[in-house]
Amino acid sequence: MSADLVPESRAYRHITCGSETVVGGQSFEVVSNPMSSMEQTKCSMCNAMFPISDYVWADTDENLSDYYARHTTTATDLQRLLCSKKMMVGLVAVSALAAAAGVYVLVANDDLFTRTICLLGGLMIGAFIGATLFLHVFANPITRKVCGVRDTRLLR
Ligand SMILES: [Zn+2]
Structure with a gap:
């Protein structure tokens, strides 16, 4: 087996x-x-x-x-919330806005084209970081703990 x-x-x-x-x-x-x-x-x-x-x-x-x-x-309300779609959307949005704001400060005095490109890039990178954080800090570890397996595809 x-x-x-x-x-x-x-x-x-x-x-x-x-x-x-x-x-x-x-x-x-x-x-x-x-x-x-x-x-x-x-x-x-x-x-x-x-x-x-x-x-x-x-x-x-x-x-x-x-x-x-x-x-x-065995999942608590907090664990359910941290694994929820709401949490994922929230984390992605906050992270995207934070990264975009951070990048914007660096290029605030550049021309409109540069600022636009940097803002969009910041949003995308921030969203990616938010999604990664959600999976690796919240969803995956909590799911492993609640379900007792390292991969839910093992559940029967
Ligand atoms: Zn059918």
């Missing part, structure tokens, strides 16, 4: 139409993550998004919303 081997994909079944959708890569990381605050996911047969509770894992028959609830019972 190589329990540490992270699976590459997993299938869920859309209860309404009965067909299975295989998720892999980043979609699998997000769907398997009970702290990702996913509300909807895609059925490849219907080619549309439906609420999480409309699906079961094909291998265990467990409803996805039950799976999320079962793996997050």
Whole structure:
């Protein structure tokens, strides 16, 4: 048994139409993550998004919303907040604005073109830093702690 081997994909079944959708890569990381605050996911047969509770894992028959609830019972409100989309959007926005403001100070006396380019660059770099901070300082470590695994794709 190589329990540490992270699976590459997993299938869920859309209860309404009965067909299975295989998720892999980043979609699998997000769907398997009970702290990702996913509300909807895609059925490849219907080619549309439906609420999480409309699906079961094909291998265990467990409803996805039950799976999320079962793996997050120990999460505190603060941990849920720190892993939420709101937190990510907030951190990205604050970080983008802070970086842009910081860069703007350096080029405040330059021409409009330089200032615009530097502002946009500052926003992008700041947003990237915010997203990285969110993942590596909040979402990933908290999710590992709450779910008890190093990768949520290992959860069953
Ligand atoms: Zn379907």
